[in-house]
Amino acid sequence: MRPPLVLTIAGSESDGAAGVQADLKTFTALGSYGASAVTMVTSVSPRGVRSVHPLPREVVRSQIDAVAEDLLLDATKIGSLGSAAVVEEVAAAVRAHRDRFGVIVLDPVMVSADGTALISAEGAAAVGTSLLPLADVLSLNMAEAAQLLGRPLATSIDEMRDQALALQATGPDTVLITGGRLPGEDVVDLLVHPGGTDLLRAERITGRRVRGAGTTLSAAITAQVARIAEFDRVGELDEIGEAGTADDLVTIVASAREFVASATENAQDWRLTRGGDGYGPVNHLITLDKD
Ligand SMILES: Nc1ncnc2c1ncn2[C@@H]1O[C@H](COP(=O)(O)OP(=O)(O)OP(=O)(O)O)[C@@H](O)[C@H]1O
Ligand SMILES: Cc1ncc(COP(=O)(O)O)c(N)n1
Numbered sequence: 001m002r003p004p005l006v007l008t009i010a011g012s013e014s015d016g017a018a019g020v021q022a023d024l025k026t027f028t029a030l031g032s033y034g035a036s037a038v039t040m041v042t043s044v045s046p047r048g049v050r051s052v053h054p055l056p057r058e059v060v061r062s063q064i065d066a067v068a069e070d071l072l073l074d075a076t077k078i079g080s081l082g083s084a085a086v087v088e089e090v091a092a093a094v095r096a097h098r099d100r101f102g103v104i105v106l107d108p109v110m111v112s113a114d115g116t117a118l119i120s121a122e123g124a125a126a127v128g129t130s131l132l133p134l135a136d137v138l139s140l141n142m143a144e145a146a147q148l149l150g151r152p153l154a155t156s157i158d159e160m161r162d163q164a165l166a167l168q169a170t171g172p173d174t175v176l177i178t179g180g181r182l183p184g185e186d187v188v189d190l191l192v193h194p195g196g197t198d199l200l201r202a203e204r205i206t207g208r209r210v211r212g213a214g215t216t217l218s219a220a221i222t223a224q225v226a227r228i229a230e231f232d233r234v235g236e237l238d239e240i241g242e243a244g245t246a247d248d249l250v251t252i253v254a255s256a257r258e259f260v261a262s263a264t265e266n267a268q269d270w271r272l273t274r275g276g277d278g279y280g281p282v283n284h285l286i287t288l289d290k291d
Contacts, residue, residue, distance in 0.1 A: 010079030
């Protein structure tokens with residue numbers, strides 16, 4: 001017997017709102033065992049990013065190989081990578097044993113919420129050429145979609161759909177473009193999958209500025225994918241109802257969005273900083289809240 005097992009390949013983010021820290025908390029909150037391979041170290045506070053240090057490629061490779069050679073992974077999330085060298089090393093590590101990583105969810109983090117670049121231009125280009133073809137699920141915001149395609153930011157749902165289809169053509173079966181940046185009363189995310197296109201609407205939460213929602217969403221999708229793989233393994237798919245059918249990813253994404261929305265709402269009143277300002281995290285551990 002074993003729990004759903006998930007690996008995150010991503011950067012450390014010192015204030016715990018995004019990056020590996022947010023991934024591991026989210027995996028835990030959703031019942032998965034989380035392993036990690038750290039790709040870079042960032043010094044971040046709610047006021048912004050102070051420094052970004054990609055790790056040497058061999059350090060990243062060694063962590064991935066150690067985990068993938070020995071642990072029975074159900075799913076892997078790939079997040080922030082920092083440099084073209086690390087992107088290429090991660091792609092090489094995955095290609096060497098593609099079957100050992102389970103379902104791969106790629107969240108190609110490019111820019112932090114305060115506008116700081118988290119990867120070089122060559123690194124971003126390498127994500128497009130080397131990692132997109134290896135991903136099963138691509139989860140990204142509108143700015144990341146535009147950058148990967150070399151197009152302007154989408155200004156309508158139709159343009160989001162065109163960009164999602166263009167990204168799907170590069171490899172991943174399922175592409176989720178999140179629409180936090182598209183103005184409107186509702187937030188609309190767009191999901192393209194083998195069965196068609198779905199628009200996922202939710203009421204926009206207004207209030208304090210949030211950081212880490214995108215990271216938490218892709219981590220929640222990864223954890224749910226692993227949970228379904230685990231139910232499948234032990235022959236208990238019936239117990240989770242719809243989320244075990246052909247519409248898996250639509251249901252999984254919808255439930256991951258609900259998780260992020262509750263985690264965002266729940267942390268609206270948090271004041272973690274001395275000055276009380278800056279971007280606030282979501283409450284990743286909302287499922288463990290006893291109140
Ligand atoms: N104001 C909001 N109210 C409700 N949901 C939101 C809001 N903003 C974003 N979301 C949801 O959060 C998820 C992440 O979306 P977003 O487009 O903001 O990604 P992001 O830019 O990577 O986020 P972040 O930089 O905060 O991590 C999506 O599911 C989106 O619908
Ligand atoms: C190491 C690291 N990873 C990711 C993000 C951004 O995440 P998000 O897009 O969720 O704000 C970040 N700021 N730092």
